[in-house]
Amino acid sequence: MTHLVLIIALACTLLLLVGFLLRDALGGRGRRHISAAAPSYGEIPSRALMDRIFAEDDFSFVAGEGTKQIRRQFLGDRRKLALAWLSQTKGQATAILRSHLTAVGTLDLQPATELKLLGHAILFFGVYAVLRVLVGFYGAFWARSFVKNVLTLAGRLSGLGGSILADAGRTGLQVARSQGHA
Amino acid sequence: MPAGRACKLLDLKVMPELSDRQQAQLQKAIRDLEGRTLARIPGDIARLVYLCSTRDHNTGRYNHDGLCMMFGPDVTDAALARCHEKTFQAVLYKSLEQVVDCLQRYFEATGQPRDRILQMWQKLQAYHVLIPEACDPLSAEFFLSNIKIALAVLNHRDQGRPSGLEAARVLPQLQ
Numbered sequence: 001m002t003h004l005v006l007i008i009a010l011a012c013t014l015l016l017l018v019g020f021l022l023r024d025a026l027g028g029r030g031r032r033h034i035s036a037a038a039p040s041y042g043e044i045p046s047r048a049l050m051d052r053i054f055a056e057d058d059f060s061f062v063a064g065e066g067t068k069q070i071r072r073q074f075l076g077d078r079r080k081l082a083l084a085w086l087s088q089t090k091g092q093a094t095a096i097l098r099s100h101l102t103a104v105g106t107l108d109l110q111p112a113t114e115l116k117l118l119g120h121a122i123l124f125f126g127v128y129a130v131l132r133v134l135v136g137f138y139g140a141f142w143a144r145s146f147v148k149n150v151l152t153l154a155g156r157l158s159g160l161g162g163s164i165l166a167d168a169g170r171t172g173l174q175v176a177r178s179q180g181h182a
Numbered sequence: 183m184p185a186g187r188a189c190k191l192l193d194l195k196v197m198p199e200l201s202d203r204q205q206a207q208l209q210k211a212i213r214d215l216e217g218r219t220l221a222r223i224p225g226d227i228a229r230l231v232y233l234c235s236t237r238d239h240n241t242g243r244y245n246h247d248g249l250c251m252m253f254g255p256d257v258t259d260a261a262l263a264r265c266h267e268k269t270f271q272a273v274l275y276k277s278l279e280q281v282v283d284c285l286q287r288y289f290e291a292t293g294q295p296r297d298r299i300l301q302m303w304q305k306l307q308a309y310h311v312l313i314p315e316a317c318d319p320l321s322a323e324f325f326l327s328n329i330k331i332a333l334a335v336l337n338h339r340d341q342g343r344p345s346g347l348e349a350a351r352v353l354p355q356l357q
Contacts, residue, residue, distance in 0.1 A: 045320060048275070049320060049321060052275060055277060057278075057279065058278040058279075061277065061278050062278065062335070065282075065339075067338055069334075070331065070334045070338060073330070073331065073334065077327040077330075077331070080323075081320065081323060084320055084323065085320060088320060
């Protein structure tokens with residue numbers, strides 16, 4: 001019974017988080033003007049860096065070599081870096097989605113692409129929310145399986161970011177072409 | 183490290199202003215630099231320190247008299263910048279253990295007392311200048327964190343050893 005309540009509470013929290021993140025990402029349309037003529041498509045941060053941030057060999061090395069203070073510094077640094085990676089990834093995806101939304105009015109939309117983009121965006125922010133909670137609350141290292149899961153999710157997040165970039169990029173390119181920028 | 187990864191991490195300094203002839207010269211200059219100079223420097227950290235020493239920290243431009251005579255200032259700047267970025271990437275993707283080994287190797291190569299260099303590296307944090315201009319902030323932070331931890335590990339290792347001066351006093355007695 002307790003488990004069921006916990007699962008429901010967790011699911012509700014996640015849904016709220018995803019809703020909040022999506023609102024934050026997509027709701028900024030009116031608040032911030034981004035020129036459709038010059039869409040700024042950034043790059044999703046490298047997944048390879050996240051792999052290095054959570055590298056198991058580094059953790060084993062510090063655990064074997066350093067003092068408690070060094071270990072604490074190492075874990076704190078890696079946690080901060082992981083959170084920065086997440087926030088940068090989210091920032092890029094949000095910028096891409098905002099540019100896409102600004103461009104939407106000037107285009108003939110393809111419903112299939114738009115649906116795909118929406119699906120990718122929802123998944124992206126879902127995975128982001130889970131990762132943010134995992135890294136933020138539990139610290140960078142919890143257990144080997146924890147790190148493995150974080151890395152799998154980071155890979156998924158990176159992939160979804162790439163998909164968003166690809167989906168939205170197609171529209172952006174069309175806008176740029178129609179306005180003579182490409 | 184796969185090349186694709188490297189390119190994602192750091193946008194290598196693109197030189198659109200270089201002509202085709204200069205691009206060919208650039209490749210030649212890089213080969214020259216790698217083959218004649220960098221190959222003789224032991225370890226990536228030492229190479230990084232060397233390459234940074236050729237950069238003017240006010241303008242960000244690199245200079246090397248020998249290369250400049252052969253290839254001109256623009257090609258020299260581009261060649262040194264490329265080599266700097268490449269070496270930085272190599273250090274960035276090393277494991278912490280490898281970074282510690284590299285630093286240790288560099289400290290030994292300087293011929294100065296290790297405890298003194300370690301102290302100065304930790305105090306002055308001059309390693310901030312080892313970061314290339316094109317590096318993204320997250321990679322730069324990761325690099326700085328790795329160096330800080332590596333220095334702390336070396337410092338911890340040294341606590342069990344006699345200091346440079348003490349070692350100098352003990353050594354003649356042993357001989």
